[in-house]
Amino acid sequence: MNILVIGTGYVGTTTALVLAEMGWNVTGLDTDVGKIERLRQGLPHFYEPGVEPMLRKQLDSGRLRFTAHTREAIEAADTIFICVGTPPLPDGSADLRYIKQVAEDIGRNLNAYKLVVIKSTVPVGTQRRVAEWVGAAQTEPKQFDVVSNPEFLREGKALYDALHPDRIIIGADTVSAGQRMKNMYHSMDCPILVTTPKTAELIKYAANSFLATKISYINELSRLCDKLGINVKEVAQGIGLDPRIGTSFLQAGIGYGGSCFPKDVASLLHTAHEHGSELKLLEEVVAVNRTQYMHLLEKARARLGDFSGKKVALLGLAFKPDTDDIRESIAIRIAERLVDERAYVAAHDPAAVLPAELCASVAQCSSVEQAMQDAHAVFLCTEWDEYLSIDWAAVKHSMHQPNIFDGRNVLDAGKLTTMGFFYQGVGYR
Structure with missing residues (x-):
């Protein structure tokens, strides 16, 4: 399986490393050419224990590469992870401009069936919107599925958490899309919960909000x-x-x-x-x-x-x-x-x-x-x-x-x- 990870920030880089460690061929895509060059040299652009040696290991293995060429990367991928930022707007809502931009890029360059995976933290209902954005951007109709697969990473322990998850949440509209995701994670030894996309999206927010509640309590x-x-x-x-x-x-x-x-x-x-x-x-x-x-x-x-x-x-x-x-x-x-x-x-x-x-x-x-x-x-x-x-x-x-x-x-x-x-x-x- 050829996997594309769009966005090489904290979540994207960690996700790419773990997928490569699982044995998949992974490409990291980012529009920031400087960031891509550093990653190609084995130099992460953020501090996180264990990331740099794992990055060098996966680059040496040949299972991981980085690129700034959007069209070629999307066309070559079977599964596409969206890992771009969703910063807060002044009213507290999530800014989905980068999610929308990526969805439209995928739609414009869709040359065959793709499984699109939203790893970014997004509001309830975003999976449906991403599917609409991908579909509207297509120049000719191609089949695709969009699933939600939220991350549960602790900064400072992100690599460990990604390699040893306590659960994997998959929000899928179809049985086939859910099964594809389960097959991709087959080597992970943890509970896998397949639910609706809206439920998966809410689980992420509900989990972090509950932990914040314990802290404030x-x-x-x-x-x-x-x-x-x-x-x-x-x-x-x-x-x-x-x-x-x-x-x-x-x-x-x-x-x-x-x-x-x-x-x-x-x-x-x-x-x-x-x-x-x-x-x-x-x-x-x-x-x-x-x-x-x-x-x-x-x-x-x-x-x-x-x-x-x-x-x-x-x-x-x-x-x-x-x-x-x-x-x-x-x-x-x-x-x-x-x-x-x-x-x-x-x-x-x-x-x-x-x-x-x-x-x-x-x-x-x-x-x-x-x-x-x-x-x-x-x-x-x-x-x-x-x-x-x-x-x-x-x-x-x-x-x-x-x-x-x-x-x-x-x-x-x-x-x-x-x-x-x-x-x-x-x-x-």
């Missing part, structure tokens, strides 16, 4: 824990032992970010409003997440008085560890707020870089030690392993004031307090 509970003098980590441990609840996504902190949860929750809310339905619980999930980081800032203000003229070390810029993705990162919101309050902010991250709009007002340091030199306070915003092994005894003497505000509740509070640090976490005194 424990974060809102952490505010009460602060007032009651209770350690929210112990509360999370206690309720997480209930198998009906589980421990995943019950780590209190400064909130969720990234390219998926904020966008997907907003899109699901927009879909509900479009159909005259209210999802009040999800609306509150968003509200909690929007304000959660401010509570840690309030703790810091209570300790420091204010931020004006004070140096704050910001550890972590990425929205989570093991990625360089700063989209909707809470660390960036904190940096912006600190700058607004006239603090001198020194940031460090092992992989992520500051957005252009903050480069003039925030210093990006090459080492943790440099960021913490003469600092009045440290904000830990991303739980990179590097930050868990800091020599706190050494850096304490270089700080102006030994104050630590742990936005992820990952540091050893007792040890740091014994060493003379003032420590505060989230829902943790």
Whole structure:
């Protein structure tokens, strides 16, 4: 089977790598020639553990190639994966312009039967629209099927998740299209659920929205824990032992970010409003997440008085560890707020870089030690392993004031307090 993956971003590149690892012949297509050239050289354009060695392996195997030639790539493919972005619009809805463009490209160049697979995260009903766009763009009628096959990848663990999925969701209108997809995934050892396209599309949004709900639930509970003098980590441990609840996504902190949860929750809310339905619980999930980081800032203000003229070390810029993705990162919101309050902010991250709009007002340091030199306070915003092994005894003497505000509740509070640090976490005194 010859598979074409259109879009070589985070999802597209990972999808192409895994399909090649499964033994299929895979071509990655992108209009960005510079990106294609880097991928041909075995150089991914984003940070994700394991991707670069897997990329080199599959290029060497001959099962993976990259191209910028749309017509030739579409004509040569049996199955076409759509993996382009669906960024949020101001009203929370998903921008489908790139999906539509790809669908029309497929229609114009359809020379034989193709199975079109939507891997991008799209609103309910998009599979039908893609089928209409492909059909309308054809110069002469050719048969094709469009199925929904949402991805469930965690940034920082995307390659592992793609190689070891916990489930595969296939939304197909026809039995034959569903069976083709099952045959393609025959080597995967996990449940495969074949359902309608609309159901598959909703499953993706519902899954991410539920996980976001767990995060906002424990974060809102952490505010009460602060007032009651209770350690929210112990509360999370206690309720997480209930198998009906589980421990995943019950780590209190400064909130969720990234390219998926904020966008997907907003899109699901927009879909509900479009159909005259209210999802009040999800609306509150968003509200909690929007304000959660401010509570840690309030703790810091209570300790420091204010931020004006004070140096704050910001550890972590990425929205989570093991990625360089700063989209909707809470660390960036904190940096912006600190700058607004006239603090001198020194940031460090092992992989992520500051957005252009903050480069003039925030210093990006090459080492943790440099960021913490003469600092009045440290904000830990991303739980990179590097930050868990800091020599706190050494850096304490270089700080102006030994104050630590742990936005992820990952540091050893007792040890740091014994060493003379003032420590505060989230829902943790």
